[in-house]
Amino acid sequence: MSSLALLAEIRQSSERRPYEVLKLAEPLLNSSNQLTSATDDAWLVYEQVFLSALDEGQIDLAKALLHILHSRFPSSQRVKRLYGLVNEAAGHPDESHKLYSEVVDKDPTNVLALKRIIALLKAEGKMALAANELVGYLDTHGNDFEAWLELSHIYLGLHMYRQAAFCLEEVILQQPANHYFHLCYAEINYSMGLLDIALKEYLRVIELSTDNVRGFYGVKLTADRIIELLSSSTRSGSGGGKSRRDAQMSFSLDNVPQMPVLEKLSQLATERLVATYSANKAASAPTKALEDWLKQ
Amino acid sequence: MADGTEQAMFLDPAIRDWVLFPITVIMVLVGVFRHQLTILMTGEPPKPEPKDIRQGKALMRGQILAQNNSYIPLAAFAERKKYLCAAYEEGTYLKNKAQKEQGAANLMADPKNMEVMMDGMKKQMMGIVPQTLIMGWIQFFFSGFILIKLPFPLGVRFKQMLQSGIMTPNMDVRWVSSLSWYFINLFGLRGVFSLILGGENSADGTRDMTAMSTMGAMGQQPGQPQDFNKQFLSMKDNLSIVYHEWDLENIEQRVLVKYGKQARLFKSSRK
DSSP: OOHHHHHHHHTTTOHHHHHHHHHHHHHHHHHHHHHHHHTTHHHHHHHHHHHHHHHTTTTHHHHHHHHHHHHHHHHHHHHHHHHHHHHHHHTOOHHHHHHHOOOOHHHHTOHHHHHHHHHHHTTTOOOHHHHHHHHHHHOTTOOOHHHHHHHHHHHHHTHHHHHHHHHHHHHHHHHOOOHHHHHHHHHHHHHOHHHHHHHHHHHHHHSSSSSOHHHHHHHHHHHHHHHHHHHHHHHHHHEEEEEEOTOOOSSSSGGOOOOOHHHHHHHHHHHHHHHHHHHTTTHHHHHHHHHHHHOO | OOOOHHHHHHOOOHIIIIIIIHHHHHHHHOOOOHHHHHHHHHOOOOOOHHHHHHHHHHHHHHHHHHEEEEEHHHHHHHHHHHHHHHHHHHTTTTTTTGGGGGGGGGGSSHHHHHHHHHHHHHHHHHHHHHHHHHHHHHHHHHHTTTEEEEEEEOOGGGGGHTTTOOOHHHHHHHHTEEHHHHHHHHHHTTTHHHHHHHOOOSOHHHHHHHHHHHHHHHHHOTTOOOHHHHHHHHHHHHHHHHOOTTTTHHHHHHHHHTSSSOOOOOOOOOO
């Protein structure tokens, strides 16, 4: 397979393999006639190599490539965005921001430039501003689940769990079969103290992804916690009964499964965790740490 | 059909050289020309404005919610349902909120809609004009010509298809008339075009025919903008009757069954 075909394959799968791309492209760039003979694909290769050069920190190479692209497409918005990228890589965020804003002004539907602006704000640590921009972006592009996921991460960074959970609900609506999203959702709910939802979502993770260790840790934690709460409320709560809302609880104990089910789940989690870790003989230290934790 | 009549007809080779081949070649050439012309005439499709996108995506959100509602907890679903229903009702996501009341009458007001419609008209004209010309040409010069004899026998029912333009009730169905040859080419050249021009070509004349025939039935041209207000309202109705059942209601049992800790006691409600 020729290196051009390989590059095209990498380009189409949108993998990020800068080192390979640069290796493949080096002979092509040195012998100038080979790339020009590839006609239209040549410009895509230039763009691809440019991005890889940025990833590898070869800013000079990137600038040279950008020059070629610019001389071919002087008024292209796509090339303008690349200029923004070079500026970002070289550490001139303000310049990049200006360039991206120009692109967006010209074409308000340019999703890539819009996302760059948000990424730039995030990279500068202006989380609240980034969240703001992202909300505006999602108002228009409501079906971009990756953006929802990003917004959820930003909210988590700002300790806004309720909002983060909302974003993840949107993600799950659009991608209901991806166990990772359920895992994130479960963890946020656990942080908020909504143990009933957290437990169910952790179980969903396990259903979707067999022996998911992170999921089983969650099940173990949540089930044990609920058991503890249940037994303490039956011991002390003769007046309020089971539905009495504890001060530290933000959920009703009515919605949780029966005690024997909870115990079974906790046992199952212990069993699977031990089995998973002991299957991997090399990892003796984690296994020991796990056993210590489970004995608590 | 008696053998005698079949034997008695012989076609002049000149008909093959000067009628049969020319018709086919001209139809192929016209198709290719049409394809090139379409490429020339259709510029870039008009870019949608953010508001257009917003409108479409808002509708999509409702669809997704109605479809996948079982994957989120009841509270989350109720919250979204309430919000989206109210937004649809008020037309929050409509591109032209002010025009909401005036309804579909004002679709023409948007200049971009006009453009889209003109584009559709142009394309249709380009399909109809050459085909009409060729058909007229054939009817004028070669009406009543027999062009070709099929090498296999056919039932009488094919007479209409293969011998249009000739009023001879007793002729064998295997003989094909000029007008029928035209129609066979019209519908049969699609494969040839996709060979020469690639899969997505606009040389094929039949697509316009189907477009024309459906146009009357639907009362709507292809590419004509939809009335989003109506769609929003119907989506709101759809959403408001959705019965929410959380998929994770019996997840404990499902997981226990998965790991063999519990026999399958009752039927899983999972779809």
